[in-house]
Amino acid sequence: xxxxxxGPPGCGKGTQSVLLRNKLKxxxxxxxxxxxxxxxxxxxxxxxxxxxxxxxSLVPDDIVIAIxxxxxxxxxxxxxxxxxxxxxxxxxxxxxxxxLGHQGKQVNVVLNFELTEKELVRRLTGxxxxxxxxxxxxxxxxxxxxDRCGGDLYQRDxxxxxxxxxxxxxxxxxxxxxxxxxxxESVLKNIDGxxxxxxxxxxxxxxxxxxxxx
Ligand code: AMP
Numbered sequence: 158x159x160x161x162x163x164g165p166p167g168c169g170k171g172t173q174s175v176l177l178r179n180k181l182k183x184x185x186x187x188x189x190x191x192x193x194x195x196x197x198x199x200x201x202x203x204x205x206x207x208x209x210x211x212x213x214s215l216v217p218d219d220i221v222i223a224i225x226x227x228x229x230x231x232x233x234x235x236x237x238x239x240x241x242x243x244x245x246x247x248x249x250x251x252x253x254x255x256x257l258g259h260q261g262k263q264v265n266v267v268l269n270f271e272l273t274e275k276e277l278v279r280r281l282t283g284x285x286x287x288x289x290x291x292x293x294x295x296x297x298x299x300x301x302x303x304d305r306c307g308g309d310l311y312q313r314d315x316x317x318x319x320x321x322x323x324x325x326x327x328x329x330x331x332x333x334x335x336x337x338x339x340x341x342e343s344v345l346k347n348i349d350g351x352x353x354x355x356x357x358x359x360x361x362x363x364x365x366x367x368x369x370x371x
Pocket of ligand 1: 166189192209210213214215218221241242243244245246249315
């Protein structure tokens with residue numbers, strides 16, 4: 158199954174992608190995580206992406222598309238994948254459609270997470286992430302070290318309030334148009350993003366019932 162998680166920053170895509178990966182047994186691919194890793198490793202693409210990431214802007218399509226195509230070409234993507242954070246522009250969506258079309262495949266379902274701006278800002282300003290494995294926490298319930306791998310937790314530069322407002326604005330301008338794009342393709346399912354992660358995952362499981370897979 159080729160599944161896309163769509164929604165503004167802070168809507169819970171990352172948390173749900175981990176639960177979905179365990180259920181569907183396909184890789185969960187986060188472009189944000191891959192870009193942060195490329196920056197940390199100092200690769201050519203990472204160095205180019207750095208200033209966009211820290212200011213909360215979208216990384217140019219050519220860089221992101223190259224990274225995604227390389228990742229989707231690996232053997233573990235043969236039976237499908239969960240895309241977290243891609244596509245984020247109409248051009249990226251067109252490229253993905255063409256890429257899948259060449260393989261006789263398509264996007265099977267797009268889960269669109271809905272949440273108020275107030276709740277998004279609350280979540281993002283309190284968000285903490287593991288430096289090693291990328292696991293996400295909220296400051297109110299965060300352990301001292303990552304539960305999964307013992308790594309240090311930190312606040313991403315782009316989770317500071319001013320940058321958050323900018324990211325939400327960019328989401329509305331550049332990414333929200335994908336809602337009507339995928340509605341027209343008849344693959345969009347809206348998910349109420351409010352509540353704890355299990356309640357949200359239940360909604361996702363219901364939404365996935367009867368989705369056809371190619
Ligand atoms: P995320 O971890 O999904 O919140 O992404 C963090 C940052 O990575 C975004 O604010 C962008 O700077 C960059 N990014 C992630 N995915 C994309 C994408 N599909 N297109 C452009 N930039 C992206």
